[in-house]
Amino acid sequence: MNSPLVLLDLDGTLMDSAPGITASAAHAYRALDLEVPDAATLRSFVGPPITDSFPAHGVPPGRVGEALAAYRAAFTAGGMFDNAVFDGVPAALRELREAGCTLAVATSKPEVYARPICERFGLTELLDGVFGAPLDEATSTKADVIAKALAALGRTSPATPADGPVLMVGDREHDVHGAAEHGIDCLGVTWGYAAPGELAAAGAVGLLDDVAGLAGAVLTRLGASAGRLA
Template sequence: MRPAPLVLLDLDGTLTDSAPGIVASAQAAYADLELPTPDAATLRTFVGPPIAGSFLAHGVPPERVAEAIAAYRRYFRAGGMYDNAVFEGVPEALRGLRAAGARLLVATSKPTVFARPIVEHFGLAELLDGVFGAPPDDLPSSKATVIAEALASLGPDGYDPASTLMVGDREHDVIGARAHGIDTLGVAWGYAVPGELLGAGAVAVLDGPAELVPAVADRLPLTPQKVRPEAAPTTGR
């Protein structure tokens, strides 16, 4: 029997607008380390990718990256993780996908220890079938390894790449999914720079959460009668 359609979802920049807490925690880390703080546009690029790579790319010496991460986590745990909000229309889109027969798994570069409480805090856990994030900071990780863990949870016959999609807002979502033979729908309401998602190979870029159900239905075998008929089909851009 063919497995049910599967949608893998990024968290930061896709389901939630997490920039305020992430940016503030990164600023605090640079202050603690007495290093020059990047400008606001650069700090926004910290949303999504693994935090170690962001610090390394933006002025933190390799030997001080662990110190920067520790400082960042202190501020993040103290409240930054909840300086966050669900994007308008996301809960309705998740309900629509589940009603149409899709399974939904979060696959995020945020450590699992933060991702699961955030999903629960904002009332999204009941709309998802699982949440998978990065391991502790001392273990190597990438979006591809997080996706591998999410897929492994379904068992050897639990998914088919042809009936699976990734939904994310940054190029590393596209690259990580491609490592498993999975296409990605990009979302324009997140933190990608212009051209980033299509340049990385996303099959389309959606302008708003209302486009998510019809866009997935165009590519996966959802239950047709349960896909909202009034939603217009999406187009890439």
């Protein structure tokens, strides 16, 4: 049996990336001479593909490409690094690795951004892989990113006893739904960007309020998964 696999969302789970994402999104609205959404709406951009968020919040379908270009101009100019690792995350990742877990980021952020961000903030050395969307985010879902990670790490979908237990950890409903498409449970973390009740409604198997309890909660869930698969 393979080692337990933990798939980790990036934005809102491992990192507080809201400042750079929301500022870049606001820049895009101003560049298109459109009304900038309020702070709460901009915060909801963190997590889902940006190509879904723009049309959902006032950008005409025919101008989404224009908005995306403006967003990326601001994001790559510095917004991508206006970011911080949540306190306690490195220690939790080290604890999980010491317990024998394979750890990988699975994010809806384009992989060409996710990789240098993880490298800049010292996460790469604590992970066994970083997997993200293609640059054209509109062609990818969270389930697609998870499929890519599973294939690269030699796992099948859905999970089988020979593969060992697999768990997703994320802060938004698309993490839960994407994992479910592969028969994987998702542990929801509430320090991210979900709306009240979002994770429970999506079907998260548990909610965690404190980073300090992350490793313990993950190991408990992996043990439960192993029991179901045995």
